[in-house]
Amino acid sequence: MRVVVLNTGTELLLGDVHDTHLAFIAREILPLGLRIEERRTVPDGETIRHTLAELFSRTAILFVTGGLGPTTDDITRDVVADLLGLELRQDPQLLASLKRRLEARGIKWTSRIARQACVPAGAQVLANENGSASGLYLKVNINPQIPSPHLFLLPGPPRELQPMFRAYVMPILRSIVQVPGSIERRLYKIVGIGESTVEEAIGEKVLAVPGIELGYCARPGEVDVRVIGEPHAVLRADAIIRNKLGLWIFSTSDETLEEVLVELLIKRKETLAVAESCTGGLLSDRITNVSGASAVFLAGYICYSNQAKMSALDVDPKLIEQHGAVSEPVARSMAEQARMCARSTYALATTGIAGPTGGIADKPAGTIYVALASAGSEATVKKFFFPSDRETFKELAAQAAFDLLRRKLMSIPIQ
């Protein structure tokens, strides 16, 4: 069944607001075997009319978001009624509940708001528990020659659309689909190797599995591999992917690398500290974004100046003098000193040259040392070269540092 999403809203096309409905709807409907095959974004106004008219003729399920509010540019309801020749009737129940809602919030009643109680004849109202704009569902019957699409009109704000979708849209979709497809989706999140290496390792073999769909998505320091297909095909692809990429897969769900680390540390009742030079707080920030991080994350030392490396972490000034701040011995010392200062099980350290300025001949911008200190031996240090913009450099460095710890916690050899 051809599923299309139509986002309406001038603010989307001006770049003031990012749409999140597409991603939300896509994930909700996939278990029903439904996939979005196209998304359109159009401004408020008459474009909505001809876009709807065009889509009605070649869509089985159409989700329209936005344009149900009380202001003058909210015209979706009217355009749909007009286009389909349906009368707009004021729903007394809806009107009463709108009045109650506004009263409870001390908001003044205006005639504009009353428009939100208007329903095209034959449409089903989808209650909005988080706002004043109700959703609407109707079966379009404009042309007897073509199958009638199912039309859902949904409010623009995500915190209104999402609960409405789960509570009222999903049950209707289930009755439309009847026998849900047996399609399955798996995700593999990979760290430590690049997109083309991943494809070389698994691409041909996975695509040789009949009925499998394979996709890649590269982010700084991470490649996401996605397979979609019938369960038995997905199972075959899964075996190939795990066999070829096992040690590089850090998650098969939607976790971040830092979520995986926090979970592992909690399980092992171990703790972490970080000493960051070039990553400037990104490691700490990402770790502390994870709920529960306070059980395992003890301290971060952001040593941007050499002075700070020496005073906060007691790194031997001679080491910096002799090898430079961006060097293997300094990275090692930072990790070991951070572990001592914070009394943690592990400590990660980064020292490098983010650029764009600050590179020197044998250490160009993009050079970075990552170190991991743990009990019983001296800290492991790895050197990387990530010539890129400042923020990407920091992301790549954070992924490399986190992967060092992941490998340690999973007892995977560090290459």
Next chain:
Amino acid sequence: MRVVVLNTGTELLLGDVHDTHLAFIAREILPLGLRIEERRTVPDGETIRHTLAELFSRTAILFVTGGLGPTTDDITRDVVADLLGLELRQDPQLLASLKRRLEARGIKWTSRIARQACVPAGAQVLANENGSASGLYLKVNINPQIPSPHLFLLPGPPRELQPMFRAYVMPILRSIVQVPGSIERRLYKIVGIGESTVEEAIGEKVLAVPGIELGYCARPGEVDVRVIGEPHAVLRADAIIRNKLGLWIFSTSDETLEEVLVELLIKRKETLAVAESCTGGLLSDRITNVSGASAVFLAGYICYSNQAKMSALDVDPKLIEQHGAVSEPVARSMAEQARMCARSTYALATTGIAGPTGGIADKPAGTIYVALASAGSEATVKKFFFPSDRETFKELAAQAAFDLLRRKLMSIPIQ
């Protein structure tokens, strides 16, 4: 001129990735008097072909994003060449630069990568300084009866597309538009007050200016106000906005609050340190994302545990015992100690309860103290209550802390 954006990528329609190109392109082209009138998102594969064919006939400027990579699902280049009957030729210069790029990074050369050096005859290559997929520009000449659209093929990753767009696409657009429209857009970035307060202050008065378009965009701890219109109308709106919101406006360009701070500190030859508890490194991370930060940012102390507050910053254990770690005296001490340790001009400190767990009766989750230490007097402390999810809480706290420093540097009274 009708401008359309076509996003390609199955990952977008599956909800794995959020598109950011629409917003970026919209903001870049508006000063040329250009606005995006439609956006479509289609999966990788043959849908691209008929969507392109359809759009060619009713578009003046078409931006296509994604599908230029080395993997098998990257087919944009091929589909365009095929559709327009253009030969794909390997560009020797491009091939050589690709090889150099991979060598520098120690990435293995594969034949798939060589596809990225293929250019449709007559197309202009747009250099990619941050990735291997070059962009392409060509004038489509498929039907002598209709004006030929300008076609831009751009890479999917934002960190590749954005610099390419600014460096190479904008100059071409300028030559296409020739006489840019006289439409103007101004942006006001506001910190310290919420969206409804902003609207109450300026909404009616600005909308009373004929021909003005007014928009708001609220982010955690920040409200962006946008006005669009003819220059004289924008000037009138500008006077109203500055008069009503002057002290809350931290930028009228696209700067972040941390960029404003780094710039001010550099000008004043002053330095900063931070002591972070509940913000967990976000302040440091944001500051060090700014190029040039190393001149002003000396050190960050991420004291997640009480132990770290005491050992790294020498905060008096009695203060913590007596008032609790989340308290005005501890926030003040953290800021003052961080300033002493790092020998910086200023130090910011945060201590609070991010939640969702950890709240207590008189200090519920969402409570936070922000402190600013500087020479000559004891540190200023402000208390806030930000009951929200973890990441939003951190963002709100960071904005509040940065605003404290901004007001100090601008000699604006702290309320």
